[in-house]
Amino acid sequence: MDILDDKLVGACIFGQSGGPTAVINASAYGVIRTALQSEDITEVYAAANGIVGVLEDKLYDMGQEDPYELSLLLNTPSSELGSCRYKMKDPEEDDTDYKRILEVFKKHNVRYFFYNGGNDSMDTCNKVSRYMESVGYDCRVMGVPKTIDNDLYGTDHCPGFGSAARYIATSCMEIKKDTNVYDTPMITVVETMGRHAGWLAGSAALATDAGCGPDLIYLPEVDFDMEAFYADVEKILKEKGKVLAVVSEGIHYADGRFVSEAKTSATDGFGHAQLGGLAALLANLLKERFGVKVRGIELSLLQRCASHQASEMDIQEAFHVGKMAVLESTIGQTGQMVALNRKFDEEGKYVLSTTLFPLSKVANYENKVPLEWINEEKNFVTQEFIDYAKPLIQGDPKIVYEGSLPRFARLKKILAD
Amino acid sequence: MDILDDKLVGACIFGQSGGPTAVINASAYGVIRTALQSEDITEVYAAANGIVGVLEDKLYDMGQEDPYELSLLLNTPSSELGSCRYKMKDPEEDDTDYKRILEVFKKHNVRYFFYNGGNDSMDTCNKVSRYMESVGYDCRVMGVPKTIDNDLYGTDHCPGFGSAARYIATSCMEIKKDTNVYDTPMITVVETMGRHAGWLAGSAALATDAGCGPDLIYLPEVDFDMEAFYADVEKILKEKGKVLAVVSEGIHYADGRFVSEAKTSATDGFGHAQLGGLAALLANLLKERFGVKVRGIELSLLQRCASHQASEMDIQEAFHVGKMAVLESTIGQTGQMVALNRKFDEEGKYVLSTTLFPLSKVANYENKVPLEWINEEKNFVTQEFIDYAKPLIQGDPKIVYEGSLPRFARLKKILAD
Numbered sequence: 038m039d040i041l042d043d044k045l046v047g048a049c050i051f052g053q054s055g056g057p058t059a060v061i062n063a064s065a066y067g068v069i070r071t072a073l074q075s076e077d078i079t080e081v082y083a084a085a086n087g088i089v090g091v092l093e094d095k096l097y098d099m100g101q102e103d104p105y106e107l108s109l110l111l112n113t114p115s116s117e118l119g120s121c122r123y124k125m126k127d128p129e130e131d132d133t134d135y136k137r138i139l140e141v142f143k144k145h146n147v148r149y150f151f152y153n154g155g156n157d158s159m160d161t162c163n164k165v166s167r168y169m170e171s172v173g174y175d176c177r178v179m180g181v182p183k184t185i186d187n188d189l190y191g192t193d194h195c196p197g198f199g200s201a202a203r204y205i206a207t208s209c210m211e212i213k214k215d216t217n218v219y220d221t222p223m224i225t226v227v228e229t230m231g232r233h234a235g236w237l238a239g240s241a242a243l244a245t246d247a248g249c250g251p252d253l254i255y256l257p258e259v260d261f262d263m264e265a266f267y268a269d270v271e272k273i274l275k276e277k278g279k280v281l282a283v284v285s286e287g288i289h290y291a292d293g294r295f296v297s298e299a300k301t302s303a304t305d306g307f308g309h310a311q312l313g314g315l316a317a318l319l320a321n322l323l324k325e326r327f328g329v330k331v332r333g334i335e336l337s338l339l340q341r342c343a344s345h346q347a348s349e350m351d352i353q354e355a356f357h358v359g360k361m362a363v364l365e366s367t368i369g370q371t372g373q374m375v376a377l378n379r380k381f382d383e384e385g386k387y388v389l390s391t392t393l394f395p396l397s398k399v400a401n402y403e404n405k406v407p408l409e410w411i412n413e414e415k416n417f418v419t420q421e422f423i424d425y426a427k428p429l430i431q432g433d434p435k436i437v438y439e440g441s442l443p444r445f446a447r448l449k450k451i452l453a454d
Numbered sequence: 455m456d457i458l459d460d461k462l463v464g465a466c467i468f469g470q471s472g473g474p475t476a477v478i479n480a481s482a483y484g485v486i487r488t489a490l491q492s493e494d495i496t497e498v499y500a501a502a503n504g505i506v507g508v509l510e511d512k513l514y515d516m517g518q519e520d521p522y523e524l525s526l527l528l529n530t531p532s533s534e535l536g537s538c539r540y541k542m543k544d545p546e547e548d549d550t551d552y553k554r555i556l557e558v559f560k561k562h563n564v565r566y567f568f569y570n571g572g573n574d575s576m577d578t579c580n581k582v583s584r585y586m587e588s589v590g591y592d593c594r595v596m597g598v599p600k601t602i603d604n605d606l607y608g609t610d611h612c613p614g615f616g617s618a619a620r621y622i623a624t625s626c627m628e629i630k631k632d633t634n635v636y637d638t639p640m641i642t643v644v645e646t647m648g649r650h651a652g653w654l655a656g657s658a659a660l661a662t663d664a665g666c667g668p669d670l671i672y673l674p675e676v677d678f679d680m681e682a683f684y685a686d687v688e689k690i691l692k693e694k695g696k697v698l699a700v701v702s703e704g705i706h707y708a709d710g711r712f713v714s715e716a717k718t719s720a721t722d723g724f725g726h727a728q729l730g731g732l733a734a735l736l737a738n739l740l741k742e743r744f745g746v747k748v749r750g751i752e753l754s755l756l757q758r759c760a761s762h763q764a765s766e767m768d769i770q771e772a773f774h775v776g777k778m779a780v781l782e783s784t785i786g787q788t789g790q791m792v793a794l795n796r797k798f799d800e801e802g803k804y805v806l807s808t809t810l811f812p813l814s815k816v817a818n819y820e821n822k823v824p825l826e827w828i829n830e831e832k833n834f835v836t837q838e839f840i841d842y843a844k845p846l847i848q849g850d851p852k853i854v855y856e857g858s859l860p861r862f863a864r865l866k867k868i869l870a871d
Contacts, residue, residue, distance in 0.1 A: 115631035214532035215759035342632035
């Protein structure tokens with residue numbers, strides 16, 4: 038077999054999907070920069086709002102962007118090219134969308150498709166890959182992982198998680214300091230994202246490990262028990278006079294009901310679901326119970342977009358998975374997700390390394406915090422969790438500031454004809 | 455008059471009061487470091503929890519602290535020595551507390567008293583100063599300003615505000631990016647602190663000035679009109695499809711009722727005041743009205759404790775007002791607050807400079823945003839506001855990190871015998 042058999046020349050499309058992260062654009066830069074340098078890739082297109090942009094033939098020509106502006110993507114949060122949550126049907130069930138995608142691919146001679154996202158996006162990627170193969174259209178399809186939730190199967194961790202973890206840990210340290218200043222009892226509840234997996238809530242333990250963090254952490258991997266919660270809080274309150282508890286938005290009772298849902302019926306006078314608000318709900322309940330000062334803090338969107346406190350390791354990994362998706366595809370790979378390994382050098386220092394994992398195996402399996410990484414009392418994580426998360430938050434990023442505020446990328450976003 | 459007439463030798467007490475800021479400990483370091491170097495100051499004490507620590511004779515001996523740990527105060531948020539909100543009576547009305555303070559001062563031969571806080575604390579400072587003078591006890595009393603609210607009279611701006619402004623502007627830029635990713639209409643409401651003054655909400659305009667910030671800003675200096683708010687939002691929603699509005703927690707209707715209070719009666723099922731939640735209230739109302747996706751984000755404590763995104767200029771000014779309080783007192787000043795000027799060098803560059811302002815004149819007057827700095831539609835600030843705030847957020851601080859998380863000061867806090 039001739040080495041040149043692998044050669045496939047044509048355009049590429051890159052798309053971003055799902056919820057944004059602080060480093061998703063670093064992956065975009067990894068793909069775009071590497072694709073622009075590739076001999077085999079003739080045109081580099083970015084789909085506006087992910088797969089929707091492909092369906093609508095709304096493609097930005099990345100070749101027309103200023104290289105400096107593209108480089109600023111490394112520290113620009115959120116999905117600069119736009120995202121979507123469009124779920125495609127199985128091609129066996131309804132192939133309308135796939136026919137349309139094939140049409141657009143043929144029109145622009147697209148031979149490479151890189152898709153950046155979480156579980157759903159890897160599924161989309163897999164379906165596109167399978168369809169193109171079934172119709173005999175030669176196109177290499179690669180998945181680029183991202184999600185702050187860190188719940189993607191087939192990779193040790195996900196780009197986006199490390200930065201969210203660093204932001205959460207730093208913020209918890211600062212909140213801990215702030216809530217300790219008065220000589221009166223106080224309970225503070227901090228709510229993180231994480232509907233089904235507790236990686237984000239657990240990362241607050243890094244603050245405790247640094248000497249200034251939460252006393253209690255509750256994850257959605259185990260059932261939440263309100264009476265046990267009250268008892269935990271009471272114990273710390275008696276010992277220290279101050280309590281800092283971190284809860285994942287997805288904590289739920291044994292019967293499966295989200296704790297946050299209980300709130301809706303109890304307090305929302307508008308008759309519809311309230312926005313977040315688990316922290317406020319728990320703070321209210323604790324105030325009723327203990328009669329001390331309470332505060333509920335929802336970290337909200339900032340935990341996924343605070344690029345100013347991103348992890349440099351996470352930025353580099355995000356860039357690298359994008360870069361490797363292009364490099365691997367141009368040497369013949371397809372139907373794969375670029376996954377991150379957990380590797381240490383001889384001195385025990387964590388080092389960046391990637392591997393490939395078949396898209397067909399990513400499926401929609403959610404990677405949760407192992408139960409043995411949650412303590413017996415179900416109110417904190419173990420040292421194993423901390424050891425796992427620590428290497429991922431390393432490094433302070435070199436942010437480009439103008440007037441001491443971040444200078445984000447400003448793309449021209451010129452549509453391909 | 456002999457220059458040595460000014461010489462007063464004895465111990466000093468420093469105290470922190472009121473709500474914390476990201477840089478209040480930089481002022482502590484300014485006072486403590488300068489006092490430790492002073493020939494005239496024999497012992498440097500820090501009161502535990504402000505004036506309460508003086509009344510309880512709970513004084514930490516700063517001479518026993520490690521100099522490196524003290525230097526870390528520059529980037530440690532919140533009130534490391536503890537704070538209080540204790541309001542002393544007028545000495546003419548009830549001098550019990552003052553007699554006790556005099557007793558403690560005499561016991562430790564305290565001849566210098568430095569008090570760090572906002573309006574109430576400057577008032578405390580002034581009362582202590584007057585009392586010591588009235589009883590003929592030779593003691594120099596200096597006020598060191600701080601407050602993120604920036605509402606202190608007699609100073610161009612307050613240490614703490616610049617850092618809060620930089621955090622708010624940066625966060626608004628990141629939130630703006632995050633809320634723009636989907637191709638569907640969306641309204642986001644961000645709530646800042648500021649009960650009576652709109653400096654914090656207004657500082658979000660720095661994000662807009664940097665090309666990525668809120669469309670609308672509402673300040674408590676003017677009456678809030680819900681119908682006008684709906685009309686403002688609708689206009690932007692039609693134009694851009696996305697709206698980012700920033701509101702000060704203190705916005706109120708023409709009759710004086712806080713907008714946030716309206717919520718309590720409408721939605722709180724527990725029968726007591728809800729925690730914050732103005733952003734969630736407005737988001738709910740906007741959802742009812744426009745039927746689009748909404749999100750309410752309360753910046754909460756982080757705006758006053760996020761030292762990782764502090765302004766270096768603010769840190770330096772905070773340090774400097776502490777330092778000057780000591781230096782000015784040792785050359786004879788008393789009954790003064792160290793105030794910050796607005797000064798520019800020949801090239802138009804903002805430069806740090808201080809002056810003294812009599813404590814007796816600080817009173818409890820609140821320094822609000824000038825009405826002419828709010829636009830005609832009452833939904834944004836003018837260029838004058840942006841020009842005022844810009845120099846105060848300059849410079850990225852040199853944070854000491856350990857394992858990429860902030861390394862805060864760890865003081866021994868050894869009590870004086």
